Amino acid sequence: MSEKKKITVSIMDGPFESARTVTAMRLIDIAATRGYDITVFAYEGAVSLAFAKQTAHANAVHGRDAGEEDHPLPREWIAALMQTATQNGGSIDWINCGLCVDERGMSESIPGPRRGSPADLWKAAEASDGTLIIGTR
Amino acid sequence: MAKRVLQIIDAPYRCTVEEQDDPAIWITHAMRGAGGEFGVLLRGSAVNYAVKGQDASGLSFGGRKQTQPMNPEHELARLMEKDVPVYVVQEDVEERGLSAGELLPGVRSINRTGVAKLFGEFDAVWHW
Numbered sequence: 140m141s142e143k144k145k146i147t148v149s150i151m152d153g154p155f156e157s158a159r160t161v162t163a164m165r166l167i168d169i170a171a172t173r174g175y176d177i178t179v180f181a182y183e184g185a186v187s188l189a190f191a192k193q194t195a196h197a198n199a200v201h202g203r204d205a206g207e208e209d210h211p212l213p214r215e216w217i218a219a220l221m222q223t224a225t226q227n228g229g230s231i232d233w234i235n236c237g238l239c240v241d242e243r244g245m246s247e248s249i250p251g252p253r254r255g256s257p258a259d260l261w262k263a264a265e266a267s268d269g270t271l272i273i274g275t276r
Numbered sequence: 277m278a279k280r281v282l283q284i285i286d287a288p289y290r291c292t293v294e295e296q297d298d299p300a301i302w303i304t305h306a307m308r309g310a311g312g313e314f315g316v317l318l319r320g321s322a323v324n325y326a327v328k329g330q331d332a333s334g335l336s337f338g339g340r341k342q343t344q345p346m347n348p349e350h351e352l353a354r355l356m357e358k359d360v361p362v363y364v365v366q367e368d369v370e371e372r373g374l375s376a377g378e379l380l381p382g383v384r385s386i387n388r389t390g391v392a393k394l395f396g397e398f399d400a401v402w403h404w
């Protein structure tokens with residue numbers, strides 16, 4: 140029986156701007172479903188992914204009110220992913236780069252993610268079976 | 277088990293005005309301080325980070341002057357002082373009209389055909 144997998148993913152892009160964010164979420168979702176222990180290091184603009192004040196809105200172009208639009212919010216994805224990991228016997232340690240948070244005034248995170256530093260990324264990478272860096276382009 | 281990681285940078289000057297550094301170089305410094313072992317490979321336009329004598333000073337928006345502009349030459353030199361080797365892809369240097377004499381002392385040039393071999397010298401490759 141194989142040992143439980145540990146992976147680390149570092150994301151750098153902010154929400155609502157890049158397909159890389161969705162790709163990262165897809166990969167994290169697969170790992171969470173498999174019960175992996177996952178560390179996510181949100182670097183630079185990615186600290187905004189867990190911002191608690193993200194708000195869904197209506198979309199007049201689509202002709203939908205806010206309820207009909209059901210706007211997906213990254214903070215909700217993160218909460219859902221953390222729940223999925225727990226339900227499958229794994230975990231997600233979501234670390235927001237503290238200095239990046241301060242630069243952007245993004246200190247209001249949803250419950251779950253924590254503040255950390257590049258040293259946490261290094262420690263997680265050392266302890267992981269694999270590390271994926273998803274940088275900004 | 278300690279891992280050696282090769283940091284590849286090929287998207288330079290991306291947010292260097294606001295950050296006053298390159299985030300991939302910065303985080304390499306920070307993780308080196310945490311005990312990590314790294315090399316840095318500059319490829320594509322990022323080879324320009326290794327050019328001597330860059331001066332990004334003088335930026336001012338309205339009355340707000342930038343007083344601590346990015347200095348990639350200094351940051352790469354500091355990395356090498358910390359035993360982090362810095363590599364450039366020779367063909368990328370030449371394609372940009374640069375010569376070896378314009379590069380920071382200590383930077384190691386490798387050919388494109390040598391990149392795969394360089395990967396083999398590290399436990400992991402992180403592409404920023």
